[in-house]
Amino acid sequence: MAVRVRFAPSPTGRLHVGNLFVALQNWLFAKAHEGKFLLRLDDTDRQRSTAAFAEGIGEDLRWLGLAWDEQVAQSARGAVYDAAAERLRRGGRLYPCYETPEELALKRKAQLQSHQAPVYDRAALRLGHADRAALEASGRKPHWRFLLDRRETRWDDLVRGPQHIDEASQSDPVLVREDGSYLYTLPSVADDADLGVTHVIRGNDHVTNTGAQVQIFEALGAAVPRFGHLPLLIDATGEGLSKRTGSLSLAELREAGTEPLALLAYLARIGTGEPMRPVHDPGTLVATHDLSRFGASSPRFDPAELAQLNAKHLHETPYDAVADRLAAFGVEQPLWEAVRGNVATLADAAAWKRICSERIEVPREDPPLLEAAAALLPPEPWNEETWSLWTRAVGAATGRKGKALFHPLRLALTGRGDGPELRLLLPLLGRHRAHARLATGNG
Ligand code: GLU
Numbered sequence: 001m002a003v004r005v006r007f008a009p010s011p012t013g014r015l016h017v018g019n020l021f022v023a024l025q026n027w028l029f030a031k032a033h034e035g036k037f038l039l040r041l042d043d044t045d046r047q048r049s050t051a052a053f054a055e056g057i058g059e060d061l062r063w064l065g066l067a068w069d070e071q072v073a074q075s076a077r078g079a080v081y082d083a084a085a086e087r088l089r090r091g092g093r094l095y096p097c098y099e100t101p102e103e104l105a106l107k108r109k110a111q112l113q114s115h116q117a118p119v120y121d122r123a124a125l126r127l128g129h130a131d132r133a134a135l136e137a138s139g140r141k142p143h144w145r146f147l148l149d150r151r152e153t154r155w156d157d158l159v160r161g162p163q164h165i166d167e168a169s170q171s172d173p174v175l176v177r178e179d180g181s182y183l184y185t186l187p188s189v190a191d192d193a194d195l196g197v198t199h200v201i202r203g204n205d206h207v208t209n210t211g212a213q214v215q216i217f218e219a220l221g222a223a224v225p226r227f228g229h230l231p232l233l234i235d236a237t238g239e240g241l242s243k244r245t246g247s248l249s250l251a252e253l254r255e256a257g258t259e260p261l262a263l264l265a266y267l268a269r270i271g272t273g274e275p276m277r278p279v280h281d282p283g284t285l286v287a288t289h290d291l292s293r294f295g296a297s298s299p300r301f302d303p304a305e306l307a308q309l310n311a312k313h314l315h316e317t318p319y320d321a322v323a324d325r326l327a328a329f330g331v332e333q334p335l336w337e338a339v340r341g342n343v344a345t346l347a348d349a350a351a352w353k354r355i356c357s358e359r360i361e362v363p364r365e366d367p368p369l370l371e372a373a374a375a376l377l378p379p380e381p382w383n384e385e386t387w388s389l390w391t392r393a394v395g396a397a398t399g400r401k402g403k404a405l406f407h408p409l410r411l412a413l414t415g416r417g418d419g420p421e422l423r424l425l426l427p428l429l430g431r432h433r434a435h436a437r438l439a440t441g442n443g
Contacts, residue, residue, distance in 0.1 A: 003035025005199050007068070008188070010042040011053035014249040015060045017301050018203075018233040018241035021267045025230055026201045027066045028268065028289040031282075038195060039068040043075045044187055060250040064260045065282060072195065074187050081182050084190035084220055085175065088146065093219045094175060096142030097124035098135045120145070120171035144176035146185075146216060153211035158199065158228030158291045165211030173212050189213050193222035204229040204296070228291050231271065234298045241301065248301065257345025258306065262313040266306050271299025278313035280321070311344045322346060329353055338424035355414050356428045362415040364441040365408040372398050373409060374438035382427040390426075412438050 007023040009015060015023070030037035039061070043049035054073070061068065088094035099107070108118040124145070127135075132142075150168040157163045175186040192200060207229050217224040233241050241248055253263065261279055268285040269276060272293045279285055317340060319326070319333045326336055329350035339352040354360075364370055373394045378386060395405050410422060413434060419425070426434065436443025 001198060003030060003033035003199060004038060004195065004197050005030050005035060005201055006038035006040045006192070006195070006197050008040040008042050008202070009057055010045060010048075011050060011057055012045060012048040013053060014056050014251050016241050016250065017248045017253070017263075017267065020060075020064070020250060020263070021233055021270065021299075022201065022203055022230055023061065023066060024064075024264060024267050025228075025289075025291065028286055029199060029201060029228075029291065030069075031286040032289045035198070036069040037066070038197070039071045040191060040195075041071070041073040041075075042184065042188070043073050044182060044184070046075070049075070056251065060254075063250070063254060064264060070195075072191070074191065077187070077191065077194075080194050081187050081190050084186060084193075085144070085182075087221075088175075088216070088219055089144075091219055093147045093216075094144050095125055095147055095172075096132065097145050097174075098127070098132070098140045098142055099124070117169055118171075119169065122172065141178040143174050143178050145172040146175050146212060146219075148172050148212060149215055153214050155210065155214060155224075155227055157207075158201065158226055159230055159294050160204070160207075160228075160296055161292075163207065163210070163227075165208060167211050167215070170208070170212065173209075185209060185213065186216065189216045189220070189222075192225055193217060193220055197225050199226045199228065201228040201230065201291070203232050205232060230291075230294055231296055231298045233270070233301045235301055236303075238300075240298075248303070253306075257310070257347050259310055259313050259317075259346075262310040263306065265313070266309050270301065271295070271297070276305065276309045278309060278316055280313075280316065307344060314343050314346065315341050330357075334424075335428055338428060339420045342418075342420045352420065352425075355416070356425065356433075359443060360415050360437075361442050362413070362437050363411045365411055366400075366404075369394070369398050369400055369405070369408055370412050370438045373412075374435050377431055377435055377438070380431050382431065384423050384427065387423040387426045409438075412441070 005026045007026045009019055009023075027037050029035070039058075041049075041054050041057070043054065085094060104120075107121060111118045125147075136142075148167045148170060152164050152166050154162065154164045173185055174183055176182055191197075210227055210229070214224050235241055235248070250263075261282065264282060264285060265279045266276060268289070319336045322336070323333075325346055326332075326349060329347075331349045331353045335353055335356060336349060339349050343349050343352075373390075376390060376393050376397060378390055391405065391409065394409075395401050398405070406422075407417070410419070411417060413422065413429060414425065433443045
């Protein structure tokens with residue numbers, strides 16, 4: 001059986017790390033099983049879905065290198081849902097109901113007062129043809145509920161293990177609204193059936209829906225996919241991540257200098273207790289992919305841990321892997337190799353480029369030392385040995401050593417108290433600029 005999975009975001013906002021966690025697990029599952037990864041835009045909410053958000057989702061996934069094999073939008077698939085609804089109606093599994101939201105609220109209240117579960121009482125099933133005709137003549141339009149088989153539905157969850165939902169404790173779900181539009185459940189099942197989805201991997205906020213969905217697959221005569229329900233990520237305060245608050249959107253993380261592979265490596269292992277290690281090829285993540293490593297508890301997304309992994313990732317990144325992006329900053333290979341061990345984001349390399357090639361003012365601590373150092377600068381060409389030969393001579397001439405020697409030199413040469421090895425930076429600065437900074441504090 002060829003594996004087909006789907007990532008099904010609603011284009012009602014930009015993706016956040018919680019969405020990406022789900023997308024990535026689907027993508028890895030597809031790769032691990034040589035299957036297909038589908039992008040399904042759940043855009044049935046016409047009010048809140050926009051083309052710009054749909055475009056943003058595509059842009060985020062492309063940035064991360066999560067290529068998809070097929071794409072569909074629910075807004076274009078009404079005929080599939082109409083056919084599914086028709087089949088359920090014919091099978092006696094979709095029935096019209098006429099209660100207003102106020103009437104339903106009253107029923108629930110009465111049930112709760114008499115200590116009953118607030119499950120829909122199926123009063124609409126007792127309506128005769130004449131009752132329905134009278135209600136419709138009075139202007140009421142039906143919404144449509146799926147008639148649940150009141151039994152226990154079971155499935156073996158790829159993440160959580162054996163699960164069961166007792167459908168006797170659930171209300172028959174509304175699949176079609178009064179205006180004829182569909183709620184999430186029917187389009188989702190009809191699409192999964194029509195597109196041959198074999199594994200539904202999604203957030204555990206859908207566990208309770210799964211019982212009814214399994215029954216709808218069966219009522220449609222479709223193969224029931226396997227399900228895997230991932231825990232939802234939480235932030236530092238223990239709150240769920242919500243795209244409506246814009247929290248930790250991928251767009252923001254990208255803007256802040258997050259490397260795609262660092263983010264993927266982080267989300268591949270979050271919550272598993274395994275050490276965070278940089279990866280330079282997403283294939284490495286496929287090899288260790290295993291949905292059962294995630295439990296039911298919510299992994300905490302820690303931006304500081306991601307930033308650390310991001311820095312580690314860059315420290316190991318060879319020039320060729322980032323050459324095009326560095327070109328935008330005018331950073332060439334020798335500079336990258338000198339500074340990569342000291343950057344947290346790629347943009348930090350641009351800052352070092354400016355330090356090496358633009359005129360800056362620098363602090364002049366210990367002027368006699370700096371004057372002697374300027375006078376002792378050897379003629380060019382310089383290489384990686386120049387620094388130690390020169391500082392040995394400066395030390396001998398001035399009697400300074402250790403921090404008293406190196407700190408004022410570093411400050412005067414770069415304007416900063418720490419940074420990359422000066423052995424590598426000095427040849428990039430060049431004699432003219434180094435001399436001016438040491439002798440005048442400006443160069
Ligand atoms: N659009 C739904 C969501 O984002 C999809 C759920 C599903 O994967 O079935 O929650």
